[in-house]
Amino acid sequence: MDRGNDRLSLTTDAGAADQDVGRGMRAHSATRVLVGPAAAWGLAVGVPLLFLGVFFAWPVVSLVARGFVTDGALDLGGFGEVLGRPRTWRLVGLTLGQATLGTALSVLLGLPLAYTLYRRSFPGRTLLRGLVTVPFVLPTVVVGVAFRTLFVHSGLLGAWGLEESLAGIVVALVFFNVSVVVRTVGGLWERLDPRAEQAAAALGASPWRVLRTVTLPSLGPAIASAASVVFLFCATAFGVVLVLGGVRFGTIETEIWVRTTQFLDLRSASVLSVLQLVVVTLALFVSGRARARREAALSLVSDVSAARPLRWTPADALVLLVSLAIVGGLMVLPLAGLVARSFRGPTGEWGLSNYVALGTTGERNALVVTVWEALGNSVRTALWATLIAVVVGGLVALVVSRRPRAHGARRAVALLDAAFMLPLGVSAVTVGFGFFVTLDRPLGIPFDLRTSGALVPIAQAVVAVPLVVRTVLPVLRAVDPRLREVAAVLGSAPGRVLRTVDVPLAARSLGLAVGFAFAVSLGEFGATSFLARPDAATLPVVIFRLIGRPGAENYGMALAASVVLAALTASVMMLAERLRGDRAGEEL
Amino acid sequence: MTTTPAAFEAARRRARASAMRLASRAARPTAAGLALVLTLAACSSGDQGETGTEADASPSGTVTLVTHDSFALSDGLLAAFEEESGLTVETVAAGDAGTLVNQLVLTKDAPLGDVVYGIDNTFASRAIDAGVLQPYTPEGWADRDVPEQLGDGALTPVDLGDVCVNADTAWFESNGLALPVTLEDLAKPEYKDLLVVENPATSSPGLAFLLATIGAFGEDGFEEYWTSLAGNGVKVVDSWEDAYYVDFSGAEGGTRPLVLSYATSPAFTVTEDGSATTTTALLDTCFRQVEYAGVLAGTDDEAGAQALVDFLLSADVQADVPGSMYMYPADNSIELPAEWTQFAPLAPAPFTVDPADVSANRDEWIDRWTAATIG
Numbered sequence A: 001m002d003r004g005n006d007r008l009s010l011t012t013d014a015g016a017a018d019q020d021v022g023r024g025m026r027a028h029s030a031t032r033v034l035v036g037p038a039a040a041w042g043l044a045v046g047v048p049l050l051f052l053g054v055f056f057a058w059p060v061v062s063l064v065a066r067g068f069v070t071d072g073a074l075d076l077g078g079f080g081e082v083l084g085r086p087r088t089w090r091l092v093g094l095t096l097g098q099a100t101l102g103t104a105l106s107v108l109l110g111l112p113l114a115y116t117l118y119r120r121s122f123p124g125r126t127l128l129r130g131l132v133t134v135p136f137v138l139p140t141v142v143v144g145v146a147f148r149t150l151f152v153h154s155g156l157l158g159a160w161g162l163e164e165s166l167a168g169i170v171v172a173l174v175f176f177n178v179s180v181v182v183r184t185v186g187g188l189w190e191r192l193d194p195r196a197e198q199a200a201a202a203l204g205a206s207p208w209r210v211l212r213t214v215t216l217p218s219l220g221p222a223i224a225s226a227a228s229v230v231f232l233f234c235a236t237a238f239g240v241v242l243v244l245g246g247v248r249f250g251t252i253e254t255e256i257w258v259r260t261t262q263f264l265d266l267r268s269a270s271v272l273s274v275l276q277l278v279v280v281t282l283a284l285f286v287s288g289r290a291r292a293r294r295e296a297a298l299s300l301v302s303d304v305s306a307a308r309p310l311r312w313t314p315a316d317a318l319v320l321l322v323s324l325a326i327v328g329g330l331m332v333l334p335l336a337g338l339v340a341r342s343f344r345g346p347t348g349e350w351g352l353s354n355y356v357a358l359g360t361t362g363e364r365n366a367l368v369v370t371v372w373e374a375l376g377n378s379v380r381t382a383l384w385a386t387l388i389a390v391v392v393g394g395l396v397a398l399v400v401s402r403r404p405r406a407h408g409a410r411r412a413v414a415l416l417d418a419a420f421m422l423p424l425g426v427s428a429v430t431v432g433f434g435f436f437v438t439l440d441r442p443l444g445i446p447f448d449l450r451t452s453g454a455l456v457p458i459a460q461a462v463v464a465v466p467l468v469v470r471t472v473l474p475v476l477r478a479v480d481p482r483l484r485e486v487a488a489v490l491g492s493a494p495g496r497v498l499r500t501v502d503v504p505l506a507a508r509s510l511g512l513a514v515g516f517a518f519a520v521s522l523g524e525f526g527a528t529s530f531l532a533r534p535d536a537a538t539l540p541v542v543i544f545r546l547i548g549r550p551g552a553e554n555y556g557m558a559l560a561a562s563v564v565l566a567a568l569t570a571s572v573m574m575l576a577e578r579l580r581g582d583r584a585g586e587e588l
Numbered sequence B: 001m002t003t004t005p006a007a008f009e010a011a012r013r014r015a016r017a018s019a020m021r022l023a024s025r026a027a028r029p030t031a032a033g034l035a036l037v038l039t040l041a042a043c044s045s046g047d048q049g050e051t052g053t054e055a056d057a058s059p060s061g062t063v064t065l066v067t068h069d070s071f072a073l074s075d076g077l078l079a080a081f082e083e084e085s086g087l088t089v090e091t092v093a094a095g096d097a098g099t100l101v102n103q104l105v106l107t108k109d110a111p112l113g114d115v116v117y118g119i120d121n122t123f124a125s126r127a128i129d130a131g132v133l134q135p136y137t138p139e140g141w142a143d144r145d146v147p148e149q150l151g152d153g154a155l156t157p158v159d160l161g162d163v164c165v166n167a168d169t170a171w172f173e174s175n176g177l178a179l180p181v182t183l184e185d186l187a188k189p190e191y192k193d194l195l196v197v198e199n200p201a202t203s204s205p206g207l208a209f210l211l212a213t214i215g216a217f218g219e220d221g222f223e224e225y226w227t228s229l230a231g232n233g234v235k236v237v238d239s240w241e242d243a244y245y246v247d248f249s250g251a252e253g254g255t256r257p258l259v260l261s262y263a264t265s266p267a268f269t270v271t272e273d274g275s276a277t278t279t280t281a282l283l284d285t286c287f288r289q290v291e292y293a294g295v296l297a298g299t300d301d302e303a304g305a306q307a308l309v310d311f312l313l314s315a316d317v318q319a320d321v322p323g324s325m326y327m328y329p330a331d332n333s334i335e336l337p338a339e340w341t342q343f344a345p346l347a348p349a350p351f352t353v354d355p356a357d358v359s360a361n362r363d364e365w366i367d368r369w370t371a372a373t374i375g
Helices: A019-035 A038-067 A077-083 A086-119 A125-137 A140-151 A166-191 A195-202 A207-235 A239-245 A252-262 A266-294 A314-342 A353-359 A371-401 A407-419 A428-438 A455-478 A481-489 A494-523 A539-547 A552-583 B005-025 B027-043 B077-085 B097-106 B124-130 B169-174 B204-231 B240-247 B265-269 B302-312 B315-325 B338-343 B355-373
Strands: B061-067 B087-093 B115-120 B156-168 B195-198 B235-237 B258-262 B279-281 B287-296
Touching (some): A038 A455, A086 A207, A086 A266, A140 A166, A140 A239, A140 A552, A166 A207, A166 A239, A166 A314, A166 A494, A195 A207, A207 A266, A252 A266, A314 A552, A353 A552, A371 A552, A428 A455, A455 A494, A494 A552, A539 A552, A552 B265, B087 B302, B097 B115, B115 B124, B115 B302, B156 B315, B195 B240, B235 B240, B287 B302
Parallel strands (some): B195 B235
Antiparallel strands (some): B115 B287, B156 B258, B156 B279
16 A cells, blocks of 8 residues: 555645655655665664564563473473463453553543643643653552552542452553553644644534544544553553452463462463463554554644643633543542651651651661662663663664555564564563573673673663654654655755654654653563662662561651652653753754 | 474574674674673673682682572671672572572573572472572581471571461450450451451462461361351452551551561561550461572582571571561571560461472462462
């Protein structure tokens, strides 16, 4: 299918280029891209593939393979055994059910928030944008305790019967993931040229009709992008399900965790991992189809935000009210108790004693390092992880954003896109344990990576790369190819086209991607918990240890440390937005 | 995925070989990847030295201690050992006790380090049976007042502690109810809906308590006991912090005055003047957890590894265990802090189950427990 024919271009330029001329130009630039910097493209594909292969595919395949070998012989009997259990299918059902509900609700609640925070400007907007990201990085163990405190019989929401219920799990999943929708969709919405909407409105369309026929279709790729990421996060959610689901609820992910870390039953765990992979691949396929139908060149404004000040119209008031209700009910309510408790000392008095105690190793030496030292470790690790994720993820997004003319090449690009989403859909336990069985000699290099601290940022980057790709890609794909063609026709070398067309437009989303990668890395616990060395523990690991010890002081410190983690994340996100605001539109 | 280990190993070698070929042929892409790996390797502190190739060489170089996430010693203790022995000790934490053992089993062919500390008696047999340990008995072991070694010297006890039901004494006083004493008491109607415990499938104290009931009622009687507990409204949650901080009335304001925790937990609820504690451990409901250290099979520095095990059992470290790790030292002759004897005494006669039985039956017991308790 030649995109020249079915392109849903929202460009409102009066003199849109003639389609045939456009196609001719594209052919011209494609040839140049192929012949000239073939090596550069090879590098852009090779580096990410090597990274994914060594730090994801090889470990996962190695571990899963062990589950299918009994006494030195191939044994696929585990499939019949595990698939024959009614419990397995109940777990699959619950996994799909909670992930679907969690995703649908996250999108539904995320859209009004994205509108308010990215299409309207008002005092305090930057702060609110930062705050919305906070849940995303809070340690699940802390959030689990915060939600359960609300849900138990004596709790504030005790009467709602959310304890050990599917609804309780879904609420927490939405809490964690709504920011993914807000950020991903908001990032595109903010730069969507408002003139198409204005034109529709001028031609007499009602606001609802404008939203339905102009705005939402344009946002389609970003929504599909966000939804697929959220679905993967929900499908592989572990701590939330374990804590809020109690002993009655479980998913494929929690079962893999129990089978691997507690029972060392790799036979069952491997079958479940394959099952998880199938579920995830199907989900990616479906969302990929949805994206492919929607993705199109959009008219984006790079230098000015399309947001306009909030006005006191009924529509604006409604959207604002809905947004405040979402933020209040979903985020403030569970976190208020947590924040309040962090300001109460061991004997119940108000004060900063928990924060003062962050300079210590806790009541009765609960920790090896102080919380501030752990914070330093977290930031250092996150910087490395972000660097890796942005380089690898940026390259993937760049490659995937191109649409080669050859059918096979287009297939390969789509496959590359899907492959880099998989780390979100595969159990952290499988990846982590896979590291242990493979990375004693990575690529045959005699360096035991498993026990060196270097593996921590790498493991975090593996999880952050898909987010970088999904954040940058919709923007790169939305770049009207004619811009590149025009630049090429005017004599720009491919490198210069990249520098003057793609980079300035993508730069803003790159800021967002940096923020996301940093946040993911700061909050990552699953893989970090068994890779981080005790003397280099990160903040989430330290919080987990503090809350795992008795003592009012340790508990208070755990909450104070969570507040610090939240504040740090919010600041980083706000900073990332500020940086990209200044740079946009420049030649980099 | 559909390969035998031999074929798989061959495939892995081929993959490695082709990766190397790739590196030399198309230098740029892979070189960049390798540079990434190496840069990161360089930015990590410490150096993985290839030392001590001779087993009888005097200890020198780096010894890696693989442990769970609760390992800690007072400042300077480890440094003094390093100075004295000429060794450099690196610690690697591998998650909780269960995760630790499973990782050791999976990495048997390429051990993560030289010494392990933190395998407990509920997971010990799995490690011993898998052959990840190399027997070593410290000098003069027979003369010391310590628990037995396991697996013919494979595992040497370092510290111990009890998992017991804890009670919120203030709650019982204000409700005019006597404290329960035995496991049987917990199933009596006057204690209905008062107890919260942890799931043995996901929590280490949960598993210990299941074993306590198996020790008390036998392999044939524990299900009946748990059915009666379930009938009496026992609440099961997935982790210790959930039980203790959300449901237990003696910590952060839950509603249940009985919680499954540790014998040492009451020392954390001592009143401000230090004269009393607001919670107490029911010492007739306990299971004893013993934590062990051992030399990992395949260590390239046997002498250094043995020196590190000796160090963990030295009087200095044993005396440091209560303060640093909040466990009892394995060495019974070590004097305990006064506060411990007052607020955190050990159970006089905890329930026990043979580690070999635990290893053989754990999964089945947990399945039977699930059926009896959750249905």
